[in-house]
Amino acid sequence: MSKLTLSPSAGVPSLLVRKSRRVVRSLLDTGVATQIAAKRASVSGRKCCRVLLLSDGIKGTSEQQFAPLRRFRQTIASELGLVFEFDSTDSISTISKEHLSGYAAVGLKLAFDTPAERAAVLAQTLFDAAREAGAKCLVFDGDDDPCVIWPEVINACDTYIKKHQFSDLKAYKRGYHGKTNLTDYAHQTFAVDFSANIIPETLPLEEDQIAKIALGWNIGLDDKIYDLSRDLSAADLCKPKTIDISCRASVAPDTWTYGMRNGAVKAMRAFEDKMRVHAPDTRVPQQEYYNEMLSSWLTLSPFGYGELCWRDFEAILCGSILVKPDMSHVATYPDIFIPGETYLPVAWDYRNLEEVCVGVLQDTELRDQIRHTARQRLLEALTAQNFVARLESTMKAAAVLNA
Template structure:
């Protein structure tokens, strides 16, 4: 039997980066299955910087190099490093796992040097990556052009080199984390009383300087406020208030909630989306029809309820499903 040998380079420690750790976790969890079913063997090297990644790529007896870097290094360092890695590994398959939460990336300039450039959420239409976006991403472009947000020079993005956009693909997101795995493996517990109508606990970023990310989420919360006269809400109204909520309270409240409203964060898909699914809540969030992610739990009207990006129909949708629990239950 001929095995494919892979070198997996990146951070697998939660304390350093919980998203990176979540995305590498399946390799370790299913190591034996990968070997038995796909004839894939891998060696992992813990690395954080592009310098460390370049050093790790000197190993010769591998067929595939899988790289998951940190997001904090600049695009010039990324391009220079991948150019070096390709030069010294001309015949090996190089798979790059992009670290950015957005559908965009600062690292698209490396596309000529990799076989695949995989994101955990990407635009379905990859041709769009060849055009510039205000703020770098599809989301920030919308906020700036349609809602007149001042991004204050914030920019995370880069244009994909023409002809290489087809190399941009999708791989699994943070729903593969060890925490979600353990949650799915737990035996079914007694039914939790759903005594909270709408849950929307959020982070807004640093309270001393609320950027577009926090402004958009504050607008989302404001769209829910008209409902509080009739329904019980668990929401954060300010950056200061959000910091006072413990993880224990967050978990307790989401389990007791009928609806989880999950606005976008730095990217469109958030941990809260999958937490809602795990705890039997109706997920309502701005439409994500434009993205591809795995695992995909976003089927409009079947697994979640999409709303407009400007929240104009949010109150109406929440009221409808709170007043029609049988229809809500079909989606949950």
């Protein structure tokens, strides 16, 4: 394949823009921002519901679960009366009923590698005080998979908010080798052993635990994706398609995701004599990465540590059709995984990859329809109006707002 012609700044803003965004986002965390939100809730005539969120701040990707709460906090206050405040889990050891007086709900976020015993202690301590204060007890799970790794934590809370969950809740009634359904798949398919892992197994959940799981929102609302939606220009999206299918997803053989990732690359390379395939095994700057997607009719996005990754949303924003292992087992929002409408599902072992790709590349009307439908739906999901609707649904499920 010929070398890509790079747009000078495709999807990558200037240093000044990046700095200004950091400043704006830092201001969204201040007490002044909280006071403004409270005032907007009051002016709107809605009952003000204060929600305190405590996080350990360890995992950046997990912390992004709160990004749209900060981004749209003023609109949220006006439309729903919800006023979010943010604090650290460091304060849990000294927290009391008095500290939490006046809050409608208290939320907890912990990194996935927090030892189970410590996670249970933090949750129980915080939620005991919250219940004394009359507040609902929420856990925000920032993990990239649908599973629940701390039965003790879900026992302690009222509602356990996931970025995505199993579409069939019966899947929570079985145990998994390793941390997730995907580690279990790697174990069953590629004989990967997780017995010495920090999370060697995931236990089945009981009915009352499953009933606490509520759907929140996924990484498609992260700052990275929101920014990209604003940074791609019309000229970027008109870039000629010089690649039929691309995938930059190689990992080292000793990584547990290797079987799933390598299977995708191997399947693509099997038909590189029939179409323009781009499957490099090196890392590149962000600009070149986006240029590849802008130049590709199709982008293959294999599973990794979880089912979803930024590539899913980046590809769609770049006008490339997302091709991905079948996602029918997952319920999530934004839902860009509607077969034949917003993405193209393939078998987990990629046995039908060539057939699926050839079919859509030959049907130019369907090809363009999927590209445009997926991009439009994602852009709509990134608006304040759509996020407020999603948040309202989640908070009603958590009984923070009246149903």
